[in-house]
Amino acid sequence: MLTLNDPTLLKDSCLMDGQWVQAASGACLEVTNPATGAVTGYVPVMSPEEIPAVIAASARAQGQWAALAAKDRSAVLRRWFDLMVAHADDLALIMTSEQGKPLAEARGEILYAASFVEWFAEEAKRLYGDTIPAPKANQRITVLRQPIGVTAAITPWNFPAAMITRKAAPALAAGCSMILRPADLTPLTALALGELAQRAGLPAGVLQIVTGRASAIGRVLTDSPVVRKLSFTGSTEVGRLLMAQCADTIKKVSLELGGNAPFIVFDDADLDAAVEGAMVSKFRNAGQTCVCANRILVQSGVYDEFARRLALRVAALQVGDGTAAGTDIGPMIEAKAIAKVEEHISDALAKGARLIQGGRHMGGLFFEPAVLTEVTTQMKVAQEETFGPMAPLFRFETEEEALAMANDTIYGLAAYFYTRDHARMVRVSEGLEYGMVGHNTGLISNEVAPFGGVKQSGLGREGSKYGIEDYLELKYICSTI
Ligand SMILES: NC(=O)C1=CN([C@@H]2O[C@H](COP(=O)(O)OP(=O)(O)OC[C@H]3O[C@@H](n4cnc5c(N)ncnc54)[C@H](OP(=O)(O)O)[C@@H]3O)[C@@H](O)[C@H]2O)C=CC1
Numbered sequence: 001m002l003t004l005n006d007p008t009l010l011k012d013s014c015l016m017d018g019q020w021v022q023a024a025s026g027a028c029l030e031v032t033n034p035a036t037g038a039v040t041g042y043v044p045v046m047s048p049e050e051i052p053a054v055i056a057a058s059a060r061a062q063g064q065w066a067a068l069a070a071k072d073r074s075a076v077l078r079r080w081f082d083l084m085v086a087h088a089d090d091l092a093l094i095m096t097s098e099q100g101k102p103l104a105e106a107r108g109e110i111l112y113a114a115s116f117v118e119w120f121a122e123e124a125k126r127l128y129g130d131t132i133p134a135p136k137a138n139q140r141i142t143v144l145r146q147p148i149g150v151t152a153a154i155t156p157w158n159f160p161a162a163m164i165t166r167k168a169a170p171a172l173a174a175g176c177s178m179i180l181r182p183a184d185l186t187p188l189t190a191l192a193l194g195e196l197a198q199r200a201g202l203p204a205g206v207l208q209i210v211t212g213r214a215s216a217i218g219r220v221l222t223d224s225p226v227v228r229k230l231s232f233t234g235s236t237e238v239g240r241l242l243m244a245q246c247a248d249t250i251k252k253v254s255l256e257l258g259g260n261a262p263f264i265v266f267d268d269a270d271l272d273a274a275v276e277g278a279m280v281s282k283f284r285n286a287g288q289t290c291v292c293a294n295r296i297l298v299q300s301g302v303y304d305e306f307a308r309r310l311a312l313r314v315a316a317l318q319v320g321d322g323t324a325a326g327t328d329i330g331p332m333i334e335a336k337a338i339a340k341v342e343e344h345i346s347d348a349l350a351k352g353a354r355l356i357q358g359g360r361h362m363g364g365l366f367f368e369p370a371v372l373t374e375v376t377t378q379m380k381v382a383q384e385e386t387f388g389p390m391a392p393l394f395r396f397e398t399e400e401e402a403l404a405m406a407n408d409t410i411y412g413l414a415a416y417f418y419t420r421d422h423a424r425m426v427r428v429s430e431g432l433e434y435g436m437v438g439h440n441t442g443l444i445s446n447e448v449a450p451f452g453g454v455k456q457s458g459l460g461r462e463g464s465k466y467g468i469e470d471y472l473e474l475k476y477i478c479s480t481i
């Protein structure tokens, strides 16, 4: 059992119309700690038949929520932010106990997640419309930005707090209601956030959190004409499926999908900075983030020295239970995640790559961070997302070759490059076919910038002033006086 300052944050039921509810069948699902295999908690397995009532409650609540003054919605979000910060330690322990990331990283995610609530508490008061000079003297034209209505969100296991608030905060700020279905592997953090939202004064039904089989619940949400928008974060494969399921009801869809981030190191880079940038980009959350460096492209003049320095830093990483002091790399989320990393390593070695650091399965769900050299575009890791702690180093000769390699993928989420040449910075940042580009940094995620991808990494943007647009509809009013 977790030792929390506030044990009531560990929920075992779903938040439905302001009540904490068990499944009618009594069915429930174990949530386990990936570091130990111990049971962290239990959540209901709601049946699809229980979801229509949730949708109806969301519709009722949304109308009343949208009728409030923007300032009143803003005040509720601000209180939710304050409560998340006040309970950050408990929320972090719940997160580490279901997702595995080191406690310090979990606490960092809680504050990152809270920053979206703070940001959109402010944006809630600035949803300005337009007046447009009419073409006729006896006409007046105005444009309103109104909430799209009932929304749904389906979120992944790797950021159990930030992926929730990056969707819920703009939705609520816009005057929408939201039905959230968090990942089976990490629902407890989401439910704790729901408890704090209630304490912040969020009216019943505005935010509902249901757990249960994703495909069954997802199907009810995507089929419902009452649900006007779906926001999804997860794999490109599932994103494609959900987008298709939303077509019949013409839903607005936001998709934050897979990535295959290139991390390019030019000869003129600050090598120490590039190594540190590669460490944070590649090994944050044990490499289980969609914006992780998936391919590290190093210009031949600095290749060997960069490889040497990176291997030294990787060798110093401490692998262990996320609650243990000094842990840098927690457990992988599940056995198939380890199998994917091992598959990419064995494929690369079979095709000529060299393993210069780590790469061992350390028992349980622990995996020793790895560095491979002489990796080529013929290997699986060149086109597939590893989603684990493995750094593959590719060699290139020219800037043109680096750009061609970097863009040779169906994905377009995040890219990174290190150079101290200004003209090269302009050419490369403009030439990379990605939604987000880091120049001389490996960490680009924050609440103020538009997060999202191009090509098959998704649709729409989250966070920033742009992140609320997908929860709004424009209405044009033409009146004759
Ligand atoms: N662009 C971004 O910001 C992010 C992208 N990702 C990408 O997601 C992948 C890893 O995350 P992962 O969770 O495994 O991704 P998945 O796509 O497998 O799962 C994401 C969510 O979708 C749910 N889901 C799965 N199948 C369906 C379905 N048929 N209908 C409705 N919901 C469904 C899952 O439920 P459950 O697992 O509970 O069954 C989970 O809650 C990687 O490709 C990563 O790049 C991840 C995070 C952020």
Ligand SMILES: O=C(O)[C@H](O)CS(=O)(=O)O
Pocket (backbone or CB within 6 Å): 158, 159, 162, 163, 288, 289, 290, 291, 445, 451
């Ligand atoms: O799930 C993810 O990978 C996140 O979107 C990455 S980030 O926003 O935390 O950088």
